[in-house]
Amino acid sequence: MVLEARSLSKSYGNKRAVEDVSLTAEPGDALGLLGPNGAGKSTTILMLVGLLEPDEGDVWLDGRSIRQDPRYFRQHIGLVPQRIALYERLTAEENLRFWGRVYGLTGKALAAQVEWCLELAGLTEHRRERVAHFSAGMQRRLNVAVGLVHRPKLLIMDEPTVGIDPQSRGHILDTVRRLNAEGMTVLYTSHYMEEVEYLCRRVAILDHGQVIAYGSIDDVRRLAGALSTVRLTLPEVPEDALAALRQNLTLRNVVADGNTVLFQTQEAGPAIARAVQVLADHGLHPARIDVDEPNLEAAFLHLTGRRLRDGGEEA
Amino acid sequence: MIRAALALVWVQLLQMARSRRALFALLGWPVALTAVLSFALGPAFDGQLITSVRVALVNLDTGSTGDVVAQFLRDRSGFTVTAASSQDEALADVAKGSADVAVIIPADTTEQISHGGKASVEVDAPPSKSTMQSVVAGVIQGLGTVLPVLSDVAGKGTAPRGLAEVSFVSQYSGGTALTASTYYAIGMTTLFMLTQAMNRAEAMVRDRRSDRWQRLCAAPLPALWRTVAWFVASYVLLFAQAVALWVASTLLFGAKLGTPGLTLALLAGYAFALTGLAVAVGYGINNPETVDGLSMVGANILAALGGSFYPLYNFPHWLQVLGRILPNGLMLQTWVQTALSPDPSALRLPLCVFAAMGVVCVLLSLGQRAARRNAV
Numbered sequence A: 001m002v003l004e005a006r007s008l009s010k011s012y013g014n015k016r017a018v019e020d021v022s023l024t025a026e027p028g029d030a031l032g033l034l035g036p037n038g039a040g041k042s043t044t045i046l047m048l049v050g051l052l053e054p055d056e057g058d059v060w061l062d063g064r065s066i067r068q069d070p071r072y073f074r075q076h077i078g079l080v081p082q083r084i085a086l087y088e089r090l091t092a093e094e095n096l097r098f099w100g101r102v103y104g105l106t107g108k109a110l111a112a113q114v115e116w117c118l119e120l121a122g123l124t125e126h127r128r129e130r131v132a133h134f135s136a137g138m139q140r141r142l143n144v145a146v147g148l149v150h151r152p153k154l155l156i157m158d159e160p161t162v163g164i165d166p167q168s169r170g171h172i173l174d175t176v177r178r179l180n181a182e183g184m185t186v187l188y189t190s191h192y193m194e195e196v197e198y199l200c201r202r203v204a205i206l207d208h209g210q211v212i213a214y215g216s217i218d219d220v221r222r223l224a225g226a227l228s229t230v231r232l233t234l235p236e237v238p239e240d241a242l243a244a245l246r247q248n249l250t251l252r253n254v255v256a257d258g259n260t261v262l263f264q265t266q267e268a269g270p271a272i273a274r275a276v277q278v279l280a281d282h283g284l285h286p287a288r289i290d291v292d293e294p295n296l297e298a299a300f301l302h303l304t305g306r307r308l309r310d311g312g313e314e315a
Numbered sequence B: 001m002i003r004a005a006l007a008l009v010w011v012q013l014l015q016m017a018r019s020r021r022a023l024f025a026l027l028g029w030p031v032a033l034t035a036v037l038s039f040a041l042g043p044a045f046d047g048q049l050i051t052s053v054r055v056a057l058v059n060l061d062t063g064s065t066g067d068v069v070a071q072f073l074r075d076r077s078g079f080t081v082t083a084a085s086s087q088d089e090a091l092a093d094v095a096k097g098s099a100d101v102a103v104i105i106p107a108d109t110t111e112q113i114s115h116g117g118k119a120s121v122e123v124d125a126p127p128s129k130s131t132m133q134s135v136v137a138g139v140i141q142g143l144g145t146v147l148p149v150l151s152d153v154a155g156k157g158t159a160p161r162g163l164a165e166v167s168f169v170s171q172y173s174g175g176t177a178l179t180a181s182t183y184y185a186i187g188m189t190t191l192f193m194l195t196q197a198m199n200r201a202e203a204m205v206r207d208r209r210s211d212r213w214q215r216l217c218a219a220p221l222p223a224l225w226r227t228v229a230w231f232v233a234s235y236v237l238l239f240a241q242a243v244a245l246w247v248a249s250t251l252l253f254g255a256k257l258g259t260p261g262l263t264l265a266l267l268a269g270y271a272f273a274l275t276g277l278a279v280a281v282g283y284g285i286n287n288p289e290t291v292d293g294l295s296m297v298g299a300n301i302l303a304a305l306g307g308s309f310y311p312l313y314n315f316p317h318w319l320q321v322l323g324r325i326l327p328n329g330l331m332l333q334t335w336v337q338t339a340l341s342p343d344p345s346a347l348r349l350p351l352c353v354f355a356a357m358g359v360v361c362v363l364l365s366l367g368q369r370a371a372r373r374n375a376v
């Protein structure tokens, strides 16, 4: 196990920000930490990297406790903070060189890492421009790249794509996905469920400081008990075909909507196969099949009765 | 680790050097204000500096110019003039402390001046009163230009129209006249170093609350090195500012700030104390607005009490004592004294005070940081 956090709790004064949070990450894992504003994501991360001492609980990296060996954590974790953490009057290259030095890199190794990071961030051409003159997306990309300058074992990112254009967002997501595929362990914090679904194998959903769901993405989706919605577009929808579909118990809520048949189901794949066969028996062939998968958004809705984004706080 | 700490010093200096606003606050504004004060307020300064200098005056002049000079000194608000009958008596008064400064107007004053020559008025004081001596000397030197007018007003037309030259001599070596540009160069440098220290403290508080600081704390650079790097960067900035002001005042405004060695030693010591203060405030206070307020109000009050805006010699006695206890007041007074009569031994106590203050502040801030359980 690369990372193990056990029963972390933290209060700010009377406010319980994080309560009894336990997480693990295997080598090469991509773990998502999903939760609305104020859920305690950043607080959890600060405890994982040793910037905030937990009231209770402990964290291990490669079997070393953060209380005994904080240096090991500092050396092997790459942190990408939530807000831009760069020197804005320095150029992209100067920033990378500085942070590389802070991690003890010098000489050729430093130069090579700086090149690599510039490449990753897609900023090679803008290396001599000051960060202050960058667009929000470029700043975000550099913010991520700086966290990678020492090739950490574990990359911890706190909402790295907040407030940027779709291209830069896609760039960051693809970069992280590639690094993860190459073996880097990733902990990714976000309140965008699409990002977590795209990047991560496993997810922990945090709400009011507590983990309310934790496991593989599929498991968590299923927690919601949410059904996939399937839409079949047909030339026509005769009553007898509809009746035949309704006889199949795995297809629920079968309804016709113009030329479209809609139904819901636990598992979309087999259900569609069955439905297509039933329709073929009636001489009908779908022109188009759409599936709305159950998603983390639905799971969160199911678990808390609230939506993940917007107004997650007030309940 | 040292390399990483040096890198941290370097980026801070670069950040500063690339900010036009910061550079202006560091150098532009101080130089401008020093210029304004030394030129615009110069006459006011020369006119009414002293409130409490006791002058033992001997007028040996056979002509009438001596009377004019004596009357001029008596009319000055800050001077208490007593007449002594001889040079020896005046010097004895000064020696036993019943007067601060002895002024001896020589017998040939009128004669010299009426022949377009140079009158040499003697101004004497023990080293401990060298500041007052310099002030009196400055006033007497300035007399040259007003003497003809004064003579007219007094109805004694002995002095020629046009400029008369009055110089002063002293039995004590190294006496220099204290001019407005010298005084304000010192006062402003003292003030702006203080302000700059507060700016650094504020920058530090802001930085500590930033995610950049989090990132730095999550890196393997030990906390002590972070503090050291902050200290060094701030020290370099303060010292650079001091040297720049010193050079500018000397070259541009004709200030006479004393021998380079002693001045640099003083500036180094003062910058050390202020840097310590900046780091302590930077670690001790969490709200940047509080620090901002502190530097706006506090630094200006300190500067006023320390004599940066208006010469301390005008203040009531207790305020003068207070001014001497403040680090900037101590700096100002020591520097003025050093500029007037360089004396290495006079620097010993202030430098010790500055060193102690810097060390205590740094220890305090390290303690504060340790007391906080979190790295940030």
Ligand SMILES: Nc1ncnc2c1ncn2[C@@H]1O[C@H](COP(=O)(O)OP(=O)(O)OP(=O)(O)O)[C@@H](O)[C@H]1O
Binding pocket: A012, A015, A016, A017, A035, A036, A037, A038, A039, A040, A041, A042, A043, A044, A082, A191
């Ligand atoms: N330094 C602090 N002092 C007091 N309360 C804090 C502090 N930091 C966070 N909190 C509170 O703790 C709770 C958790 O905050 P945290 O920043 O960990 O949430 P988050 O999930 O990262 O939210 P966001 O998505 O907005 O970044 C919030 O209610 C927040 O108001």
Ligand SMILES: [Mg+2]
Binding pocket: A041, A042, A043, A082, A158, A159
């Ligand atoms: Mg957060």
